[in-house]
Amino acid sequence: MENYGADNNGELNRIISELTQGKDLVHQLQLQLNAPYSSSSSSPETTRDFLLHNIQSKFDKALSLLQYSTGDTSNSLLPHSNSVPIPYFGRSESPPSFTASPPHSEDSDRDLEPKDPATRKRKSNTPRWTKQVQICPGVPVEGTLDDGFNWRKYGQKDILGAKYPRGYYRCTLRHVQGCLATKQVQRADEDPTIFEVTYRGRHTCNQGGGNANNNVMNPEPLTIIPQNQEQNLGAGSRNEHQQIVSEPQQNPQEILLNFQRNLNISNDNNFNFNTDPNNVPFSTFASSSDIKSDQDYSFVPNSIIQSNNFVESFSPSYNFGMSSNSEMNNFGGKQNGSNDYQFNSMGYESNFPFDYQGFSS
DNA sequence: CTCATTTGACCGGC
């Protein structure tokens, strides 16, 4: 589905070059980290910071090149990317023919008193955008797709004409901060490995490093990928765009994904290149909550598989801090004080709340 | 005990 012309070959070489340099830099960083205590001229921290900065720069550049080259969807490196916004997505969505819901939520108690009629109106004119996420076949989906936000499932429904039920999620900070962002997740009929994630509303919460605006505009730039875990992707809040995360099929993707596979960062702060790429299944994104302390993690620049509209950069926000959100939404089990590695630039971990049972039935 | 998920029921648009 992709045809790479001569121009793209040139771009591709540049991308490869950048990634290769980045890989070398990672290796250097690994040596730095492994070194007991180098008596070099500069302090270890300075050297590491320097290397880190360069690595980020290389990745950034490669991503920019990649996304620049994917600007033309006909030559897209993203098999199903669609740079065209799709304001209303789905087989059953109604046009925005009625007035907007008032800002207050629909959480009022329907049993105690009549609801404000408007409270249950569909949020038809709230921002809506869809992304498609493809998972690795055979890999359990029971985990999460990390989009940098914490979601809580509030419903699931069988949709007419759809094989799989649709899951409904809302921001966990809905009650705390009045964030009205919601999302719907549905497995595609045609390809069960593809999930359609429809986001509605903007995050007004402080998830994502406390910058709501940043949340709104930033899809997930970077996701941590524990090996042997399920895919963990999602969109940050951004007005109307579509994304697809797809399995590598063409050279550039393979290159990048091999790169991803080979680049790990382990929990002891060591960067590693896997010697065996087969060790890391593709797209084994995982719930942050599933991350075990002794696991290796793979950096995956989600931006390379995102909308063509973006030129993402690796944000150096490798926040290894703990999530302090008391309303953590850890689907598949609660989590209290476990290590939440925050690799999103938004500085927040979240789980993609897939209910595998629901989506696999 | 707390909190997230499940699931049947309800609500509102069409």
Place this chain on the structure above:
DNA sequence: GCCGGTCAAATGAG
């Protein structure tokens, strides 16, 4: 009346 979206009690996990 149908259907999608949401609510909230029940349930279960940690």
